Amino acid sequence: MERIRIRYFSDRIKRLEYINGKSDWIDLRASETVELKAGEFKLIPLGVAMELPQGYEGHLVPRSSTFKNYGILQTNSCGIIDCSYCGDEDMWRMPVYATRDTVIRENDRICQFRIVKNQPEVVFDEVESLDNTSRGGFGSTGKQ
Numbered sequence: 001m002e003r004i005r006i007r008y009f010s011d012r013i014k015r016l017e018y019i020n021g022k023s024d025w026i027d028l029r030a031s032e033t034v035e036l037k038a039g040e041f042k043l044i045p046l047g048v049a050m051e052l053p054q055g056y057e058g059h060l061v062p063r064s065s066t067f068k069n070y071g072i073l074q075t076n077s078c079g080i081i082d083c084s085y086c087g088d089e090d091m092w093r094m095p096v097y098a099t100r101d102t103v104i105r106e107n108d109r110i111c112q113f114r115i116v117k118n119q120p121e122v123v124f125d126e127v128e129s130l131d132n133t134s135r136g137g138f139g140s141t142g143k144q
Helices: 068-072
Strands: 005-008 026-031 033-038 041-045 048-051 056-062 071-075 081-082 093-098 103-104 109-118
Touching: 005 103, 056 071, 056 103, 068 109
Parallel strands: none
Antiparallel strands: 005 048, 026 109, 033 103, 041 093, 056 081, 056 109, 071 093
16 A cells, blocks of 8 residues: 655645545545636646655546536646655646636535556657558547
8 A cells, every 4th residue: 555645735625535445536625715707727726735656646637527517627638746746835736727607615526636657668669560450440449
């Protein structure tokens, strides 16, 4: 089991918890109330800083209900937090764009994260052919 040191910036937000057997994604909450107008960009403070284990990174994405409930889109689609972002003032934030006027209240669950082992070092070998049969198309169906 990995241990992660965490600093909370507020006593008012609920503490993170890992719910074994339900999901390996961990919900994050807004650490203050944020109002956005349609077309506005803001960094929503999440109220935590963490020291991730060496060789790991955090992947931060919206919850499935975030757009429906708040009309916000995460501007970088998936946030990557590497293990070097671990200082006392390195609070995690979610960069969002509002598609409508909205209010995100303190303690609202708006995104989730998981930690992932860093990709191993790879070397690309250039070849004339991969010697595989082409599926054509996209995805598993092969249809365009």
